[in-house]
Amino acid sequence: METFRLDKVTINIGKDKDELTHRLADRFVSLAQDCVKNSGRYAVALSGGSTPKAFYALLAEPEYGNQVPWKATHLFWGDERCVAHDSPESNYKMAVDALISKVPIPAENVHPTHGQDQDPVAAALKYEKEIVEFFKLGAGEFPAFDFNLLGMGPDGHTASLFPGSAALEERSRIVVANFVAKFNTYRITLTLPAINNSKNVIFMVAGQDKQEMLKTVLESGPPVLPSQLIAPAGKLDWYIDRAAAAGLDLHLFSPVSSGV
Ligand code: 6PG
Numbered sequence: 001m002e003t004f005r006l007d008k009v010t011i012n013i014g015k016d017k018d019e020l021t022h023r024l025a026d027r028f029v030s031l032a033q034d035c036v037k038n039s040g041r042y043a044v045a046l047s048g049g050s051t052p053k054a055f056y057a058l059l060a061e062p063e064y065g066n067q068v069p070w071k072a073t074h075l076f077w078g079d080e081r082c083v084a085h086d087s088p089e090s091n092y093k094m095a096v097d098a099l100i101s102k103v104p105i106p107a108e109n110v111h112p113t114h115g116q117d118q119d120p121v122a123a124a125l126k127y128e129k130e131i132v133e134f135f136k137l138g139a140g141e142f143p144a145f146d147f148n149l150l151g152m153g154p155d156g157h158t159a160s161l162f163p164g165s166a167a168l169e170e171r172s173r174i175v176v177a178n179f180v181a182k183f184n185t186y187r188i189t190l191t192l193p194a195i196n197n198s199k200n201v202i203f204m205v206a207g208q209d210k211q212e213m214l215k216t217v218l219e220s221g222p223p224v225l226p227s228q229l230i231a232p233a234g235k236l237d238w239y240i241d242r243a244a245a246a247g248l249d250l251h252l253f254s255p256v257s258s259g260v
Contacts, residue, residue, distance in 0.1 A: 004253035048091025056098035079160035120177035120186035142197035156225030160187030199234035
């Protein structure tokens with residue numbers, strides 16, 4: 001794993017998706033142990049899509065799963081499609097199949113959206129209320145996820161914050177139902193202020209199809225794309241594989257270490 005720094009951003013480049021997944025699992029476990037030791041709990045926001053599936057499956061393996069304090073770990077979702085939980089499109093179903101069904105995490109520690117397939121606006125309000133109660137937030141406060149995992153779409157979207165969508169302008173809500181014109185459907189998503197209040201935001205991006213957009217997001221300015229608007233109060237790390245990183249001009253970044 002090669003590590004570079006660009007301002008407050010750390011960029012970790014794995015030789016392939018397998019190395020990327022293992023190093024990300026190392027980071028997940030080490031953060032879990034630190035957070036539970038220091039605060040008694042580990043609050044995680046999972047991302048959807050296909051990239052994180054192998055990461056979730058690895059966390060379910062004893063090699064990693066046995067190191068995670070599941071009884072103090074709470075799983076939320078950064079975004080969800082407005083489909084039933086048993087739909088193949090569901091981010092919740094993907095995480096249940098790959099991870100949650102295979103580890104001893106208490107049911108009450110798993111916090112999916114509810115009713116998103118019936119009434120997205122009501123589901124967003126209900127999910128927001130659950131986050132407010134979990135983090136004991138006052139008016140105007142935002143959750144501080146310990147580990148907020150994000151993906152990046154080829155159009156530069158992240159979570160379900162798509163270019164040109166209304167949710168990008170939201171500055172007071174924590175969760176909204178965002179109409180995504182390109183899919184002609186609503187998605188439930190954390191808002192920018194909610195994501196940017198996280199202690200650790202981690203992008204996981206892999207594959208040649210992300211190469212061009214990753215170069216735009218990391219090297220071009222001013223920040224206008226959703227993935228460029230992620231600027232957390234805490235740490236921001238990119239975990240990318242060489243296929244996605246191939247277009248980057250690494251001379252722009254300061255090498256921190258070139259791991260084996
Ligand atoms: C979703 C995700 C979304 C995803 C990107 C990348 O609900 O689809 O949360 O933001 O992370 O679209 O998806 P892939 O990993 O499948 O490329």
